Amino acid sequence: MSDTTAAHHREQPGGIMSAEMAEQPAVLRRILDRGAPAIAGTARTIAARDPRFVLLTARGTSDNAALYAKYLLEVQLGKPCGLTSMSTVTAYGARPDLTDVLAITISQSGGSPDLVASTKAAREAGAITLAVTNNADSPLAAVSEHHIDILAGPERALPATKTYTASLLTLYLFVQGLRPGGGADRAAAEALPGLARGILDRAAEVRQLAARYRFAERMVLTSRGYGYPTAKEAALKLMETSYIPALSYSGADLLHGPLAMVDNISPVIAIVTEGRGGEALQPVLERLRGRGADLMIVGSEAEAARGTAGFALPTAGVPEELQPILEILPLQMLAYEITVARGQDPDAPRALAKVTETR
Incomplete structure (x- = not known):
């Protein structure tokens, strides 16, 4: 630079x-x-x-x-x-x-x-x-x-x-x-560096999603398998930059009680990894659709098209265990764009320091 x-x-x-x-x-x-x-x-x-x-x-x-x-x-x-x-x-x-x-x-x-x-x-x-x-x-x-x-x-x-x-x-x-x-x-x-560059070049697409979610009062993120760390990291990025309460759950845990809070107002973001994790998440997605959830899906083109909103990932041929490196990118961008749209500065979230002195 x-x-x-x-x-x-x-x-x-x-x-x-x-x-x-x-x-x-x-x-x-x-x-x-x-x-x-x-x-x-x-x-x-x-x-x-x-x-x-x-x-x-x-x-x-x-x-x-x-x-x-x-x-x-x-x-x-x-x-x-x-x-x-x-x-x-x-x-x-x-x-x-x-x-x-x-x-x-x-x-x-x-x-x-x-x-x-x-x-x-x-x-x-x-x-x-x-x-x-x-x-x-x-x-x-x-x-x-x-x-x-x-x-x-x-x-x-x-x-x-x-x-x-x-x-x-x-x-x-x-x-x-x-x-x-x-x-x-x-x-x-x-292939990861080139695929990552292609995702990061789609900022305008993410900005449109941010306009959809900038006024959200709460968000729920879910996934299974290798995608579950992505759900947790995306929730953390949303909370620390935009201050939106973002709750992350394994799809299995979501069914054990927290599903009751899902409605058609608070958005749900599902990370659907291509592979066994995505397959295990399918029953959860059906339950979410049955509750009328505003469901954004981050996954393959076919999966993204099945959500209320979606971001299609170029994961064809990418092993399931490497897909999290690509999955988090549009969600980092989403946290950034929502924060800017809400008039806040993503670089310097309040009350945070780069080195946290926990003991």
Whole structure:
């Protein structure tokens, strides 16, 4: 980006977030071209130690990336996997036996004290520790046995965009590298930068959707399988930028009670991944239609056409486990466009800081 263009972005409300969203194809390409060898090497080293269990630790946007990693590890490797409750260590002082456990901590900044403390405690308890961050010089990287840099470059807008998709691709390549005899298999991911660019070029289409939803008082987001982290991350982006209460549910959980609040006023956004997750979501979509929901579908062209509104994704031929990297892009854009339409600045949501000092 030229200095003139960067200055223009700084002057516009949301200009920094917009510029960072636009960087995502280049970031994905950088990971594939420059990051993949180091990711594969780290994966081989850890695979040789044959961890019996995986624990994932994160907050906020990185927590949604961790949930994506949980699906990868359980579905593709059959590894038992859990999301940690850091307060058991940082507040209660618990010291579980983590011998031969792989503890992965994901953090854009690598600076949150509770992440650092829980990772340090995990290493002392016998875990193999891996930090996945956007800052190789961070305290988290320093206390971890292994570190992977997601290579997203500086992220200045408070809402994380490029660091989320960079984390997803990095974690995908890492899990590929853990496979027996594996290396970071890039082939399936090679099309992602170009496909991402095509989606980001459709801003006018997203702006029309934003005009539809700018006055929403509440939104519900749902998906299943690999798409579920996308629903959670999109809800977070909507809440932290536009301040619209956005509730995210697994499609299965939505049927266990929360479906009762769905009506024809509050929009529902469904992320329908092509594959088993999308198939599992179909009964939920039918129930939503039966309740007269204002249903926006993010998915294939055929699925998007079945909603009250929709955004068609170019996912033909893209493996189900890689589709979340594309699914989140129009939803990042939607959060941005709704926020701007409501007269707010997406770059600087109120009461937020880039590094959250949780303990």
